[in-house]
Amino acid sequence: MAGHVVVVGASLGGLRAAEQLRAAGHDGPITIVGEEIHLPYNRPPLSKDVLADAGDDDVERLHAGLVFRRRASIDDVEFLLGRRAVASDLVARTVSLDDGTTLAYDGLVVATGLRARRLPLPGPAAGRHVIRTLDDALGLRSAIRTTATAVVIGAGFVGCETAASLHRLGIRVTVVDPFPVAFERALGPLLGGAIQRHLETAGVRFRTGTGVVSYTGSHAISGVTLDDGTTVSAGLVVEAVGSACNTEWLAGNGLDLSDGVLTDNDLRVLGVDRVVAVGDIARFPNALFGGDPRRVEHWSMPTDTAKRAATTLVADLAGAPVAAAPFAPIPSFWSDLLDLRLQAFGSPALGDTAVVESGDLDHLADGVLVTYLREGRLVGNVAVNLPPVRQRALRDAFLLPVS
Amino acid sequence: MKITVDLDKCQDHGQCAIAAPVAFRMNDEGNLEYETTVEDSYLDEVEEAADVCPVQAILIGQA
Incomplete structure (x- = not known):
């Protein structure tokens, strides 16, 4: 299918969106705009491996250790790096960049994410x-x-x-x-x-x-x-006091930008056509956690949302219906803190009750499992130093029918 | 397809074993075991496993 898709944001969400557009059948041109000069790279090691690395400060060397593998299907994608979107007209279907360029699009992916507060x-x-x-x-x-x-x-x-x-x-x-x-x-x-x-x-x-x-x-x-x-x-x-959403460039289009950008369950930005959002800027309803739209800042979200958003955009560009199954991704995140490895599924932050299922909180390194309930329903679990072989069951706990 | 895991990068997170059990599993010691060749029909699963690897240690090539 033809049509030019512009992806604004060149981190994990933007990269995965381009790859998933190709996987969903979009064979027209794709342009990815990124404020940083670097090709998309993995951020979690920045607070760990990059600080601990004993080598020189060569940025290319450090970037090479973080850069994401890019699928061959996006070899023809144009990256406009070191350039920032400053404005948009979502009726005329244009995005303006800080160097004065205006990009016209047929489909738009909002992937501008967050910046440190x-x-x-x-x-x-x-x-x-x-x-x-x-x-x-x-x-x-x-x-x-x-x-x-x-x-x-x-x-x-x-x-x-x-x-x-x-x-x-x-x-x-x-x-x-x-x-x-x-x-x-x-x-x-x-x-x-x-x-x-x-x-x-x-x-x-x-x-x-x-x-x-x-x-x-x-x-x-x-x-x-x-x-x-x-x-x-x-x-x-x-x-390390949280982040602000990079939505300023979307102002003036009548969107709900009160917290990220509000979308429907298919990641369609509400109020305009042919625009989807991915990653931690997308505020979408997830039936696993009630119907309230929420942004999720976990690492798994860009990949999960990109897949659904790309399917939605390709269908909308073709005037075709989208898949009927609701989008209900299970968030997943991890953290390494000295000798502790945390692995979490769901959204523990939404819990009103925390239950220690196994282990001793005074001996975390020996292995602890905590589950989080909201009004009696499972919303998250966190494993500390538990064998990875147990993870499937912890994740699958969210797939059980709601009683 | 051929699968290569950079074991210097791999930190045994186990996300790949959830995404593509046909190719990846975590053993009882908590370490990764994987198939170096799987049928191309499993490409979607294996691509997903490579995508969700927190340390991006999985490479997929032509068999």
């Missing part, structure tokens, strides 16, 4: 880091060689993985978070507290239940001041 705190500019892109990780890599102390703000996955990596490199690291325990929002206080205690025993410091009010230092950061008035010394700060 930064804290607007007073204090010096030098020494503030985030960790979302390869360039961010390179900046942090070079900074950690000349510092003995660091503060990580935010005790979620990115923050704690980064803190664990810095700790392993011999840096005295303190994690600060306004919530009472680490991972409180993602995993709840029961498991979150157990992981925090495990990391504390290993030597990672935590200051929870407190926020940061300012950074100290004259030319560069020398510490952070907490809201109880105390100061923690730090040669650098990593702000």
